[in-house]
Amino acid sequence: MRAVVQRVVRGSVIVDNNIVGxxxxxxxxxxGVGRTDTAEEARYLADKIxxxxxFEDTQGKLNLSVRDVGGEILAVSQFTLYGxxxxxxxxxxxxxxxxxxxxxxxxIFINELKKLGLKxxxxxxxxxxxxxxxxxxxxxxxxDSNKIF
Numbered sequence: 001m002r003a004v005v006q007r008v009v010r011g012s013v014i015v016d017n018n019i020v021g022x023x024x025x026x027x028x029x030x031x032g033v034g035r036t037d038t039a040e041e042a043r044y045l046a047d048k049i050x051x052x053x054x055f056e057d058t059q060g061k062l063n064l065s066v067r068d069v070g071g072e073i074l075a076v077s078q079f080t081l082y083g084x085x086x087x088x089x090x091x092x093x094x095x096x097x098x099x100x101x102x103x104x105x106x107x108i109f110i111n112e113l114k115k116l117g118l119k120x121x122x123x124x125x126x127x128x129x130x131x132x133x134x135x136x137x138x139x140x141x142x143x144d145s146n147k148i149f
Contacts, residue, residue: 001037001045001105002081004030007054007139011074013123014130021121026071028133031109032081033102034095034146041145042105046112049073054139066118073113076123076131077106099126
């Protein structure tokens with residue numbers, strides 16, 4: 001699984017001119033699911049993100065997690081994180097998981113975040129979304145479970 005994690009002042013997802021998910025201070029997570037990803041990786045990544053220290057403490061150091069600051073998470077499915085652009089000019093999405101598998105792991109990821117006590121908003125799986133991300137810092141971190149497992 002791949003995740004682009006951004007610390008935000010706020011974030012939202014619009015589908016068909018309706019806000020379907022929105023958060024205030026917290027993290028926007030753009031999540032891509034790959035062909036070989038597992039439920040174990042989804043749980044691992046949820047725990048990693050929930051406890052990722054990307055918020056500043058009183059000394060201005062990145063020592064606090066989204067849980068520590070009472071922040072929220074907006075989780076948005078994004079298969080294009082598996083786009084391979086090494087050949088040609090159009091991305092190849094062969095490494096992205098099929099939609100049914102991706103949806104299952106995306107839901108496991110979201111449920112794990114909720115089990116950790118976080119307020120989680122989402123986008124709409126397989127829909128065209130307008131994603132508003134008001135990055136704070138900017139702080140952006142890339143995570144890839146394939147580099148751990």
